[in-house]
Amino acid sequence: NIFPGNNVSLCVCVCLCVCAAVLCVCDGVKFGQLCSGNSLNTRRTSDSWGQGHHGASRGTREHQGLDIKCNDGATVYAPFDVTLHGKVTVYTDANKAAINNGINLRGQGLCFKLFYVQPDRYYGSVSKGQRIGVMMPMQTVYPGITSHVHVQMCGKSDPTPYF
Known part of the structure; x- marks a missing residue:
């Protein structure tokens, strides 16, 4: 016991240290550019x-996500x-097959999904800035929409603080 006779102080100290460590895992994590033509990750x-x-x-x-502008193609x-962790099926509606794809990803202590993306592959590692x-062709399903990649956290929390 580093605080003789004062278990409460020790508990508070340990709790604060553990909480601070948890907060630091995602503190300062920011998404780099997601789409060519949108270097600032402008939102829909x-x-x-x-x-x-x-x-x-x-x-x-x-x-349940955040839409980042991205032109079709x-x-x-x-x-x-x-790290890529497999396919995401976005819709059950066959009329939306043209954009029914996405990918699960993990990195920087985050788990998230990107919808409306046709990935080059579904598993493996990709470095920052690599393709x-x-x-996918969002305009074929939603004519006139602002085409975008949908970013969704695995726990469906708000991804906005990471942008």
Whole structure:
């Protein structure tokens, strides 16, 4: 016991140290460029299909990600060193097959998904700035929408602080 006769102080000290370590895991993590042509990761704001921020209304549900502008056919990059962890099937609706793909990723202590991306591969490691794949043809399914990559945290928390 480094605080003789004072177990409460020790407990508080250990708790603060552990909490600080947990907070530092993601502290300062920022996504690098996701799409060619959008070096600042500009977000989709509002269009005739809705809004792209986390929590935006989608009828009876809430949008569970953040939409980053990305032109159809644009190259999608690793935002930092990542490990690819398999395919994401975005929709069950066959009418949306043209954009029904994505990928699970992990890196910098984060677990997240990218929707509407046709990856070059589904497993392995990719370094920051290297190509992951290509933006799928969103305009074929949602004419007039601001084409975008949907970034969704695995736990569906708000990804905005990382941008």
